[in-house]
Amino acid sequence: QVQLVESGGGLVQAGGSLGLSCAASGRTFSRFVMGWFRQAPGKEREFVAAINWSGISTHYADFVKGRFTISRDNAKNTVYLQMDSLKPEDTAVYYCAGTLGAWSIAAPAYNYWGQGTQVTVST
DSSP, rough: OOOOOOOOOOOEEEEOOOEEEEEOTTTTTTGGGEEEEEEESSSOOOEEEOOOOSSSSSSOOOOGTTEEEEEEEEEGEEEEEOOOOOOOOEEEEEEEESSSSSSOGGGGGGGGEEEOEEEEEEO
């Protein structure tokens, strides 16, 4: 069992940066593929990024490539999402998620979810 808690959201101007963290409980964190998803009002939850258990392999949605960076520190049971060059369309609730299976862009593939953290990008 893994519990996930996100932090680091907030309000930022367009072009600015924010760093999100997701702290996991449990001893098996290092075995999990971790992902970040986001959900804007009135829209479906969408994939943002994923990272494999070792941190060597990462995957990004096209709309964040070159702007967002996912990383993890297994010693701290934490996964991160560094967001640079933020745009107003990045405004959403951001969720971290974990799975013992393969990485996927599909939310149902992830078994564990955090409560989400709000990111708001102003013009």
